[in-house]
Amino acid sequence: MTKRYLILEDGSSYPGEAFGALATTTGEIIINSNMMGYQESITNPIYHNQIIVFTQPTIGNVGINHKSYESIVTSIKGVITREYSDTTLNHQHKQSLDTFLKQHEIPGIEGIDTRELAHRITKKGTMKASIVDVDDEHAFDQLNATVLTNQQVSQVATPKPYPNPGNGFNIIVIDFGLKQGILRRLDERDCNVVVVPWDTSVERILSLDPDGIVISTGPGNPADLPKSIIKTIQSLQTQFPLLAIGLGHELFAIANNAKVYKLETEHHGSNHPVRKIITNQVIYVSQAQGYAVDYDSIDRNTLITTYIDLYNGTVQGLRHRDYPAFSVQFSPDGEPGPTIASDIFDEFLENIGSQRR
Amino acid sequence: MAKVIIDKMAMQRALTRITYEIIEKNKGIEDLVIVGIKTRGIYLAKRIANRLQQLENVEVPVGALDITKYRDDIEHDSAKETPTVVASGDRVSVEGKNVILVDDVLYTGRTIKAALSAISELGRPNSIRLAVLVDRGHRELPIRADFVGKNIPSAQNEKIQVSVQEIDKRDAVEIVNK
Numbered sequence: 001m002t003k004r005y006l007i008l009e010d011g012s013s014y015p016g017e018a019f020g021a022l023a024t025t026t027g028e029i030i031i032n033s034n035m036m037g038y039q040e041s042i043t044n045p046i047y048h049n050q051i052i053v054f055t056q057p058t059i060g061n062v063g064i065n066h067k068s069y070e071s072i073v074t075s076i077k078g079v080i081t082r083e084y085s086d087t088t089l090n091h092q093h094k095q096s097l098d099t100f101l102k103q104h105e106i107p108g109i110e111g112i113d114t115r116e117l118a119h120r121i122t123k124k125g126t127m128k129a130s131i132v133d134v135d136d137e138h139a140f141d142q143l144n145a146t147v148l149t150n151q152q153v154s155q156v157a158t159p160k161p162y163p164n165p166g167n168g169f170n171i172i173v174i175d176f177g178l179k180q181g182i183l184r185r186l187d188e189r190d191c192n193v194v195v196v197p198w199d200t201s202v203e204r205i206l207s208l209d210p211d212g213i214v215i216s217t218g219p220g221n222p223a224d225l226p227k228s229i230i231k232t233i234q235s236l237q238t239q240f241p242l243l244a245i246g247l248g249h250e251l252f253a254i255a256n257n258a259k260v261y262k263l264e265t266e267h268h269g270s271n272h273p274v275r276k277i278i279t280n281q282v283i284y285v286s287q288a289q290g291y292a293v294d295y296d297s298i299d300r301n302t303l304i305t306t307y308i309d310l311y312n313g314t315v316q317g318l319r320h321r322d323y324p325a326f327s328v329q330f331s332p333d334g335e336p337g338p339t340i341a342s343d344i345f346d347e348f349l350e351n352i353g354s355q356r357r
Numbered sequence: 358m359a360k361v362i363i364d365k366m367a368m369q370r371a372l373t374r375i376t377y378e379i380i381e382k383n384k385g386i387e388d389l390v391i392v393g394i395k396t397r398g399i400y401l402a403k404r405i406a407n408r409l410q411q412l413e414n415v416e417v418p419v420g421a422l423d424i425t426k427y428r429d430d431i432e433h434d435s436a437k438e439t440p441t442v443v444a445s446g447d448r449v450s451v452e453g454k455n456v457i458l459v460d461d462v463l464y465t466g467r468t469i470k471a472a473l474s475a476i477s478e479l480g481r482p483n484s485i486r487l488a489v490l491v492d493r494g495h496r497e498l499p500i501r502a503d504f505v506g507k508n509i510p511s512a513q514n515e516k517i518q519v520s521v522q523e524i525d526k527r528d529a530v531e532i533v534n535k
Contacts, residue, residue: 099433278373278408304380304412322381354374354505 005135009127013135020101020108027077033269037336039068043158044232045177046047048219051078063093070179084110152220169211174224181333215248222250235353237325244327259297266290270337272311285330286337295324324351365532373395376408420449424471451499452480462520463489466500
């Protein structure tokens with residue numbers, strides 16, 4: 001096996017054994033603490049241009065299957081694991097993770113003390129990192145000189161609208177780099193879905209005669225998107241039942257005058273207890289966030305806080321006071337992770353049903 | 358044969374949605390009074406009030422309304438009793454309030470008409486809105502609900518049976534063929 005290095009912006013270097021492609025890549029390094037579902041994470045467009053450190057010690061042991069893709073374009077910049085396993089007895093197994101990464105030109109490194117690495121990232125916050133052949137001064141210079149793009153959404157979101165026909169409600173999904181789990185949950189509920197690009201105008205959306213609007217998840221900072229998006233949401237929320245997820249939730253908050261800040265350490269996992277305020281239930285959900293809505297900036301005359309993370313206190317859900325428009329920070333489709341929150345899609349469709357009564 | 362049409366999760370969601378819709382329509386929860394009708398409506402009213410308290414940290418008064426006296430379709434000997442809206446021993450005032458009337462099933466509309474008469478005898482509310490868990494159709498009076506958990510088109514010979522945890526030990530709405 002080939003020896004390669006993971007180097008970080010803070011000057012540290014981690015040697016390990018290569019798997020996947022032998023490409024040299026640079027991206028933001030983040031920790032993912034999900035115990036399962038590496039395929040869902042690897043293919044989730046929210047990780048566009050990021051290097052994922054899996055704290056689950058063994059990755060690769062269920063291969064890659066048809067059912068767990070979250071997108072058709074995989075655009076992460078690397079996979080870091082304690083141990084790569086090519087052995088699989090999974091019945092859904094179609095190909096190995098190694099083959100998959102080679103096909104998509106994504107490098108992986110195994111044999112890294114991911115616990116120490118996770119500790120370092122948690123302490124130092126978001127950092128740039130590279131996967132390289134040699135960890136010399138030149139490599140570090142290159143890493144430090146790299147400026148990462150802030151145009152992630154336009155790089156991963158669909159450039160053209162496409163339909164996913166069904167017989168139920170007509171749902172327009174505005175794609176900011178959506179994960180397919182959202183479409184699966186709508187498909188299970190027989191929705192007639194049209195996915196439209198993130199910069200689609202209100203007029204165009206109206207021309208598709210929606211029953212409800214979903215604003216999707218996506219990568220990056222909501223502040224990097226043009227203000228026209230905010231105007232679009234402000235207009236749509238007054239006209240149709242609306243569900244906003246992830247990046248969509250952050251945009252929905254901004255559209256209603258709340259502020260969004262960058263978390264010092266991104267949170268990707270399903271180990272945080274989240275309180276559903278209205279019924280005082282505690283649930284575990286699938287979370288993947290680099291940003292959060294500032295609780296103190298929420299105008300209580302406009303928005304109601306509906307979910308709160310009990311571990312770090314972040315706002316996990318909002319609802320508009322005057323319209324049937326609501327949002328969640330976490331992934332209600334539960335891919336990967338607990339599916340308990342998937343009835344949020346029922347809640348959304350019942351909002352539509354109630355409006356049409 | 359009983360067929361479950363609203364299970365526990367769906368009932369929770371319905372009450373949650375109704376709660377949010379009350380906030381939407383009422384533009385806040387000032388001067389709100391929730392009045393549950395007879396047995397099961399009272400428990401549903403309490404659940405809605407609990408949700409409002411969780412969200413807004415404000416205790417909304419909940420009243421219980423016995424409308425037997427005002428029913429025009431039942432023979433009874435309680436005709437001399439005065440109607441009351443009672444909340445844990447205290448009478449709840451409806452004068453100038455925004456009343457949310459809560460019942461489990463909306464059917465002919467006669468119960469609601471009776472409830473409206475009972476309330477109007479107690480005072481003059483600013484507004485009265487109606488929330489029901491199930492609207493099964495077959496109205497005999499011009500009455501409609503403002504908040505509906507679920508519309509269940511039903512046949513006259515079917516029975517809609519609502520069970521609530523508090524007295525029936527489970528949450529469900531079922532259709533029973535007689």
